[in-house]
Amino acid sequence: MxxxxxxxxxxxxxxxxxxxxxxxxxxxxxxxxxxxxxxxxxxxxxxxxxxxxxxxxxxxxxxxxxxxxxxxxxxxxxxxLGVVFQQTTLDLDLSVQQNLRYHAALQGIGRKKANQGIQEQLERLGMYERRKEIVRQLNGGHRRRVEIARALMHKPxxxxxxxxxxxxxxxxxxxxxxxxxxxxxxxxxxxxxxxxxxxxxxxxxxxxxxxxxxxxxxxxxxxxxxxxxxxxxxxxxxxxxxxxx
Amino acid sequence: MRIFHYWFALWGIVFRELLRFVKQKERFLSALVRPLIWLFVFAAGFRAALGIAIIPPYETYILYEVYITPGLIGMIQLFNGMQSSLSMVYDREMGSMRILLVSPLPRWYLLLCKLSAGVFVSILQVYVFLGIAWFYEIQAPLEGYLYLLPALMLSGLMLGALGLLLSSFIKQLENFAGVMNFVIFPMFFMSTALYPLWKLKESSTWLYKIAEYNPFSQAVEFLRFALYAQLNEQAFVYTAAAFMLFLILAIIGYNPSKGMMKRKGR
CATH class of the missing domain: 3.40.50.300 (P-loop containing nucleotide triphosphate hydrolases)
Structure with missing residues (x-):
């Protein structure tokens, strides 16, 4: 097919x-x-x-x-479309979860569904336990994982x-x-x-x-x-x- | 439902701005200290030198501190508007602006949300400032504080839209510092924030003319009357018209096929 x-x-x-x-x-x-x-x-x-x-x-x-x-x-x-740009586009002063919730809001996803999406995507990348950490404290590899999770939250x-x-x-x-x-x-x-x-x-x-x-x-x-x-x-x-x- | 999407986006953008503001304590402090220094030091020092005649909305002789307070409210909003735009230039250079602009919502709406978020933060600053001023015995009628709210929304939107317009034409953060000097200071000093129009007319006709047509003057007068539970219709219309003009130009500036982006490529 x-x-x-x-x-x-x-x-x-x-x-x-x-x-x-x-x-x-x-x-x-x-x-x-x-x-x-x-x-x-x-x-x-x-x-x-x-x-x-x-x-x-x-x-x-x-x-x-x-x-x-x-x-x-x-x-x-x-x-x-889900996008991961070359430069990091996360807000460094906010937590992983706050960054993802912001993205969910821009995509029109309500709080409950956003929380489910955050859990699903972060668990897949082994980052769910770190959801409350401030992005500035994460290393480059983990920031990228968060960006990938964010890009997939709205199921593009x-x-x-x-x-x-x-x-x-x-x-x-x-x-x-x-x-x-x-x-x-x-x-x-x-x-x-x-x-x-x-x-x-x-x-x-x-x-x-x-x-x-x-x-x-x-x-x-x-x-x-x-x-x-x-x-x-x-x-x-x-x-x-x-x-x- | 599409309408929910618009609501979630507005809430998300305002909440993010609020979170950033709370986390940046020094930003909150400097936004508060600046007008308070003007009030406690500058205005107190000039109290004897500057006599204020009875002019509407005031019904009696007033202290210079009372006169300058609406100007300082305007100052808080002017700095906030420019600072929000500064953060947009920063966001654009750093990339986080891209996440906003690739959202599946009309660009004009996203920019309006961003503007509203900045205004919301500036209103919080203004009421904290007025709370401190209250204990310094600068007290307006209680209903004035309620009337002030919609006036703050409009004046904040107008000054924020001006900042947005400037940010759409500025490519780098370094250029923005220059514009701040050429915009904030002239707008503030050549306005009715510090001196009434008749006082300016006495010393210089051209300064008087500039101050009269300066949108910041009109915003300050709009706020001054609102604080005393009155509507200055001319200032309202002028401020609303300036807001619409700045917003339309800013939206054009951020349109990928018409404004800044068009100049980048074909």
């Missing part, structure tokens, strides 16, 4: 003044699929995330989230992660990578994960490689290596982005 598309980017163009950042970018992510967005620094990954989250508005091309056009039905589209169709493991130690990184892949296997969540760290890719993942705002390759890790005539995805990445990292 064909899975439906959770995220669809079609012919997307975007520039800062005269500088083109995204050029005719098209790709899609199915429900229940983890898509790794690979690209060197400056490839346009963060700009793409700002467009999907409607922090910037695009003039050319289309973005559909679970069938809703982000320009025409922005509120319905945004309701389908699409989870966006913008380099979520940057600055984390190896065990924290591994835990987050495993957790997100487990989420995809468990249900119909679609994940778009921006990174330039190859060891975060699983064989079952779809990989979208962009360079200078344009699509360079699309497929599984093995397919991209084959297309680039290289032994592995790391070599393919360097070959397709001309050695830039």
């Amino acid at each position: 064909a899975k439906h598309l959770a995220l669809e980017i079609s012919n997307l163009n975007f520039s800062y003044g005269k500088k083109k950042v995204l050029h005719k970018l098209s790709f899609s992510v199915e429900a229940g699929q983890c898509c790794i967005l690979l690209g060197p620094n400056g490839a346009g990954k963060s700009t793409l995330y700002s467009l999907i989250t409607r922090l910037y508005a695009h003039k050319q091309g289309d973005i559909q989230l679970a069938g809703f056009n982000i320009q025409k039905k922005p509120l319905k589209a945004l309701a389908q 169709s699409v989870l966006l992660l913008d380099e979520p493991t940057v600055g984390l130690d190896a065990p924290s990184r591994q835990a987050i990578v495993e957790h997100v892949h487990q989420l995809v296997q468990d249900g119909s969540l679609a994940v778009l994960w921006a990174t330039h760290l190859m060891d975060e890719i699983y064989a079952s993942d779809k990989v979208v490689l962009i360079h200078q705002g344009a699509l360079k390759a699309e497929g599984s890790e093995a397919e991209i290596s084959r297309q680039a005539k290289t032994d592995n995805i790391t070599d393919a990445f360097f070959k397709l982005t001309q050695g830039k990292s």
